Amino acid sequence: MIPAQAFRPGRDVRVVVVGAGFSGIGAAIRLRQAGFRDVVVLEKAPQLGGTWRENTYPGCACDVPSTLYSYSFAPDTAWTRVFAGQPEIHAYLRTTAERFGLGEVLRCGVRVLGARWDPAAARWRLETSDGSYSAAVLVLATGPWHVPRPLEAPGVEDFAGPVLHTARWDHGVDLTGRRVAVVGSGASAVQLVPEIVSRAAEVRLFQRTAPWVLPKPDLPVAAALNWCLDRVPGARRALRAGQFGLQEGLGCAFRHPELARLVEAGARAHLRLAVRDPATRRALTPDYRLGCKRLLTSSTYYQALSQPHVHLHPTAVAAVREKEVVGADGTVAEADVLVTATGFRVGELPLAERLYDADGRTLRAAWAGEPQAYLGSSVSGFPNLFLLLGPNLLGGSTSAISVLEAQLTYLTAALTHLRRTGHTALDVRPAAQASYNATVQKALASTVYNTGGCTSYYLAPSGRNTFAWPWSTGRLVRLLSRFDPGAYTWQAQGVRGPELPETAEAF
Ligand SMILES: Cc1cc2nc3c(=O)[nH]c(=O)nc-3n(C[C@H](O)[C@H](O)[C@H](O)COP(=O)(O)OP(=O)(O)OC[C@H]3O[C@@H](n4cnc5c(N)ncnc54)[C@H](O)[C@@H]3O)c2cc1C
Numbered sequence: 001m002i003p004a005q006a007f008r009p010g011r012d013v014r015v016v017v018v019g020a021g022f023s024g025i026g027a028a029i030r031l032r033q034a035g036f037r038d039v040v041v042l043e044k045a046p047q048l049g050g051t052w053r054e055n056t057y058p059g060c061a062c063d064v065p066s067t068l069y070s071y072s073f074a075p076d077t078a079w080t081r082v083f084a085g086q087p088e089i090h091a092y093l094r095t096t097a098e099r100f101g102l103g104e105v106l107r108c109g110v111r112v113l114g115a116r117w118d119p120a121a122a123r124w125r126l127e128t129s130d131g132s133y134s135a136a137v138l139v140l141a142t143g144p145w146h147v148p149r150p151l152e153a154p155g156v157e158d159f160a161g162p163v164l165h166t167a168r169w170d171h172g173v174d175l176t177g178r179r180v181a182v183v184g185s186g187a188s189a190v191q192l193v194p195e196i197v198s199r200a201a202e203v204r205l206f207q208r209t210a211p212w213v214l215p216k217p218d219l220p221v222a223a224a225l226n227w228c229l230d231r232v233p234g235a236r237r238a239l240r241a242g243q244f245g246l247q248e249g250l251g252c253a254f255r256h257p258e259l260a261r262l263v264e265a266g267a268r269a270h271l272r273l274a275v276r277d278p279a280t281r282r283a284l285t286p287d288y289r290l291g292c293k294r295l296l297t298s299s300t301y302y303q304a305l306s307q308p309h310v311h312l313h314p315t316a317v318a319a320v321r322e323k324e325v326v327g328a329d330g331t332v333a334e335a336d337v338l339v340t341a342t343g344f345r346v347g348e349l350p351l352a353e354r355l356y357d358a359d360g361r362t363l364r365a366a367w368a369g370e371p372q373a374y375l376g377s378s379v380s381g382f383p384n385l386f387l388l389l390g391p392n393l394l395g396g397s398t399s400a401i402s403v404l405e406a407q408l409t410y411l412t413a414a415l416t417h418l419r420r421t422g423h424t425a426l427d428v429r430p431a432a433q434a435s436y437n438a439t440v441q442k443a444l445a446s447t448v449y450n451t452g453g454c455t456s457y458y459l460a461p462s463g464r465n466t467f468a469w470p471w472s473t474g475r476l477v478r479l480l481s482r483f484d485p486g487a488y489t490w491q492a493q494g495v496r497g498p499e500l501p502e503t504a505e506a507f
Contacts, residue, residue, distance in 0.1 A: 014038035016135035018112045021050020023141035023388035023404055029100045034412040044111035050143050052090040057169040058195035060086035063297050064399040068243040075236045078226040083218045114354030122424035141388045144347045151183050151340040155320040163338045175199045181325040181333050183317050184341035194300035202309045204333040208316040210286045212267050216297035250397040254291035254448050264290045274302030283314035292452025294396050346457035347467050357381045371466045372437045378428040386411050391466050392440050398473045406480040413483035425491035432487035443470035
C-alpha cells in the first residue's frame with residue numbers, strides 16, 4: 001500500500017484521465033462536450049498517440065477500415081488508404097486533439113505512479129512523476145495492448161546482433177542484406193514480414209501457431225472518392241455504417257460454427273492460391289477453429305513466405321545463442337538481427353497493483369488474476385473509477401473505437417447523473433457486477449474463444465475468459481447507451497447516502 005503521506009496535497013481536478021491514446025483523447029473530447037471542462041489528461045510519454053506512437057515497425061497499419069477505425073465525431077479525414085498506416089493514424093490523433101483544443105488539458109511526460117481512494121473527501125489521491133493530484137473521477141485509458149511481451153527464451157541476452165521488438169522498433173538498425181530471424185506470427189509479424197523481405201538477405205520466421213489469414217482489401221483511396229465523401233451529405237456516415245455491418249457479419253461467424261466454416265474455407269483457398277509447396281501449406285494451416293485467436297488479414301504475407309530466401313520454422317523458439325536461434329524442433333537458424341514480434345501482455349493493467357481502494361486493497365488483489373468489471377467499465381469497491389477498453393469488451397473482429405465510443409457515452413451519462421443528483425461518488429454494487437459477469441461468462445462458455453482449441457490472450461492463466469465479449473458489438477453499444485443508476489450505490493458529501501432500490505434485472 002502507498003503510505004498516506006505519499007499523497008501530498010496537490011492539484012485538484014474533477015476528472016483525471018490516464019493515457020493519451022485513442023481512449024484518453026476521445027474521453028477528454030466527449031467529457032468536455034458534455035460540459036465537464038475541468039479535465040486533465042496525464043500521459044507518461046512526451047507526446048500523445050498510445051499504440052500509434054509506439055508501434056512504428058515497417059508495415060504497421062490498422063486492420064479495421066480507417067473510416068470505422070476513427071472517431072465518429074471526427075470523421076472528415078481524407079484517408080489515403082482503406083487501412084491507414086501508422087504515420088497517418090498518429091497524425092490523425094494529433095490533428096484531432098488540436099482541433100478539439102486539448103492542448104490545455106493534456107499533460108505529456110507525466111506518469112501516474114499510483115492512486116488511492118479517499119472516502120472522506122470522495123477523491124482519488126494520485127501520485128505522479130509531476131507530484132500529487134486529486135480528482136473526483138479517475139478514468140483509466142492505459143490501453144490493453146500497451147506492455148510489450150518479450151521473447152521468453154534462454155539466451156536472448158547473449159545474442160550478438162540487435163534485438164528488436166515490433167513495439168519498440170529501432171529505425172537505426174538497417175536490415176539491408178542481413179539475415180533476420182523473426183519470432184512470432186501474430187498481427188504484427190503478418191504486417192512486418194512482407195515489408196522486410198525485399199531488403200533482408202534472408203528471413204527466418206519462427207511460428208509457434210499458424211494464424212488464420214484472410215486477404216486484406218487494402219487499396220489506395222482515390223482523391224475523387226474523398227472529394228465525394230466530403231460533399232455528399234451523410235456519405236461518410238453511411239460508409240461507416242456499412243463497414244460496421246461487415247465487421248458485425250464477421251463477428252457473427254465467430255458465434256455460428258457453420259458460418260465460421262465458410263470463412264475458414266475462404267481462408268484455406270487464400271492459402272492454396274498463394275503457397276504452392278504442400279509442406280509449407282500444411283505448416284501454415286491452423287489447427288484450431290477460426291476466431292479462437294484474433295483473425296488476421298493480409299494479401300502479401302503468404303506471398304512473402306513463398307520467396308526462396310524466406311524460410312518458415314513451424315516451431316516455438318527453444319533458445320537463442322550468440323548468432324543463432326534454436327527451434328523447439330531442433331532446427332537452427334543463423335541470424336544477424338533478431339526481431340521479436342511477440343505481441344503484448346494483453347489486458348494487463350500495470351496500474352492495478354498501485355490502485356488502492358478505501359481499505360488499502362489494490363485492484364490487482366481484488367481481481368486475483370481474473371480482471372472483471374461491470375460493463376467492462378466499473379469495479380465494485382473502487383468508486384468513481386472508470387476503465388476504458390476494460391475486461392470482456394472486445395472480440396476478434398470489432399473495431400476498438402466502436403466499443404470505446406459506446407463506453408464514452410456510458411461514462412458521460414454516469415458523470416451527468418452524478419452531477420445532476422449532487423452525489424459525490426458512485427460505486428457499482430457487488431451483486432450487479434457479479435450477476436453481469438456470471439451472464440457474460442455463461443455466454444462465453446460455448447463461444448469459439450473458449451472452445452476453439454487454441455491458447456490465446458482472451459483467456460487468463462486460470463482459463464477464465466477475461467477479454468472477449470460474447471455477443472454482437474451492436475448489443476454492447478445498446479447496453480452501454482443506457483446508464484442504470486440502480487446498479488450503483490451513491491454517496492453524498494463523503495458519507496454513504498441512502499441506497500437507491502436495486503433493479504430487478506441489473507443486466
Ligand atoms: C500494431 C497494432 C495495431 C492495431 N490495430 C488495430 C485495429 O486495426 N483495430 C482495432 O480495433 N484495434 C487495433 N489495435 C488495438 C489498439 O491498441 C486500440 O485500437 C487502441 O489504439 C487502444 O487505444 P488506448 O488509448 O486504449 O490505448 P493505447 O493506445 O495503448 O494508449 C494508452 C496510453 O496510456 C499511456 N499510459 C499507460 N500507463 C500510463 C501511466 N501510468 N501514466 C500515464 N500514462 C500512461 C501510454 O503511454 C499510452 O499513450 C492495434 C494495436 C496494435 C498494437
